Amino acid sequence: MEAPMSEKRPLILITNDDGIEAKGVHELVKMIEDLGDIVVVAPDSPRSGQSSALSVGIPLRLTLVEHHGNISFYRTNGTPVDCVKLSINQLFDRRPDLLLSGINHGSNSGVSIVYSGTMGAALEGCIIGIPSIGFSLGSHDPNADFSHCREIVRESCRKVLENGLPRSVCLNINIPAIPHLKGIRVCRQAQGYWTEEYDHRIDPHGKDYYWLTGHFMNLEPENEETDEWALAHGYISIVPCTCDQTAYPEIPVIQELFATK
Template identity: 50%
Template sequence: MKKQRPTILVTNDDGITAPGIKVLMEVMAELGDVVVVAPDAPQSAMGHAVTIAKPLRLDKVNIYDGIDMYQSSGTPVDCVKLAVNKVLHKKPDLLVSGINHGYNSSINVIYSGTMSAAMEGAIEGIPSIGFSLGDFRQDADFEPVRNYVKQVAEQVLEHGLPVGSLLNVNFPPIEEIKGMKICRQAVAKWKEEFDERIDPHGRKYFWLTGKFLLNDNGEDTDEFALSQGYASIVPVHFDFTAYNAIPFLNNLSFNSK
């Protein structure tokens, strides 16, 4: 009996016409039957936002021949929810998100729409991966990462992932990637700055800017691997419980009168 091809859901946060998602769907088409559900416009840094105060639109589009594609007015997480409930009517065998223009390493995973889409997949029990390339340019070169993306997806399709976990995969923007390393998330943060300006009506407004502060000298982190020319693979989970803090909290007197 011929083995059935897996169903692979492809999404992103850069929008359905972004170059990164085109590369991702091309690679996934080598592995299974691809369905794309992605935002109709860029939704970067949306985190795990969902749309509840306005209706969602979902339209079938024909952008690339031979690919079943839908665009939504919602967030990346909305796209995953719509894909499972209104397009596929089942859970796919694999969810891949990206390939994002720009790193989602370290603390950036918190803000990332790319990774939140993958996390929503993991919440649904779908093996899920977020892919990102450290290049914000519209004409970023994704060719060096194609084989690595395929390798990671193949391994997850074959072996699955531990319950409650997903993968955060980042690539350095170089022609010769040295390989892939399993890493931990580096300790870092953004130091925000706000560029204050005045609009034509004399009202004050702000543009958010900032600097990335790496507070981690470890050589086992995603930031270190990327700086050395390697792709980083960080296992992520959506259980935010700080288990190491439970003994500390148990020694406090929350129930005193």
Template identity: 45%
Template sequence: MISKRPLILVSNDDGVFAKGLEELYTALRDLGDIVVVAPDGPRSGTSSAITSSIPIHFNMVETEPGLTIYSCSGTPADCVKLALNEILPTLPDLVVAGINHGGNEGIAVNYSGTLGAAIEGTIFNIPSFAISLLQGDQESDYLDCCRFARTIARKILKEGIPKGVYLNVNVPNVTEVRGLRVCSQADGKYVNEYVCQTTPTGRDVYWLSGSIKLAEPINQNWDIQLLKKGYATIVPCNIDVTDYEFIQQIKHWDE
């Protein structure tokens, strides 16, 4: 018999054996049938990158009623694209990416491989969201993230979200989260982005580092500000990056 339960595709950028991923798909299992397609190792910072110059492959890691897990050699976007084109028998009802080991607040939305997985689902017109834990790692407690992921997944499965929209959810790593706030992405950029070290052979090498510097004036409804106050945040994002207002301003450029 064909299952009438929702089909949920889960991916991430920390790898198929990441704690955040396991906590996420475990928390979502009673909401539908879960298929996990995740990278075979860490792919942080890959954004929506796809593999085009070499072939990719996938392997089944585990299967049981209501849960199947695959490991993929590609990026998070590859994982979702491959799942939707080749692995799944039908398009899923929901794509969930995470739980990311570390925040994806502010401008980080443009770099995150976890967000890249959610964006790929949105391109296929599937309701999608990504969820991340600030300062998260393999030892962190993901209970609050799981709670918010379940709440948001339930709402999306019931109410849907607009075409072309995906959700970026971040949860602070605090003893008690004060609640969930819908807000906007903080305006800012990374500064002091590299740490230089010299190798024993005398060559300079650069490690990615840095921190976000917010633009002035600071808006208290930005995600970064609310996260500092102990709130989880949800930012609706669009895959259509067209600036429609500016179109009108440069109409005279038409030849």
């Protein structure tokens, strides 16, 4: 199975974690449909919170849903990372020039990158050497207005297609769900954590179950260098991310900890 494409146009792979039916991925395609040959490979249903999960021990299906002009849509029963791996292995005879993930319904700022299926897919692209960008809008509304995302989506895609990205770096771009944006801030992710609270409920059969709730605890709300501050003040945040999680400055500390006395 191979996706139709031209050797003369950039090849752009798009995926998401909200599923093939989500508005965000279809709006993303419309925003960049003139920039290259586009192949969408997305999960058949929402896979939020999947991070970099892989499907192990189950058969994966890959089905062509639609093809028109320079755009193809495929669905699979796998995770966002499965979408990337499967498409690279089965659909293409050359490496994509750009990988896009999103546009996610909901922010992926701060430590959310650890849990995000959107950014899991972008990081997978980063691992295998494809310039990759994850896009997220700060609204969980299934029918959210994505129109004010268009400018930053097109600008970032054009720049990355022309110039690439540093090795092992992808971009986490979050866009506030407001009509009038103040601009762009390249920043770092805020330090904080999610308070994972579980709401205890009873099902119709009288059995216990638990529903994940909680909220993000920002440990540095006044720090203007962070993505959380940028988003809270009406800016688009761009955080360069890497799949290398080595804490390089702490290597001497750990060497000392394990040094033979």
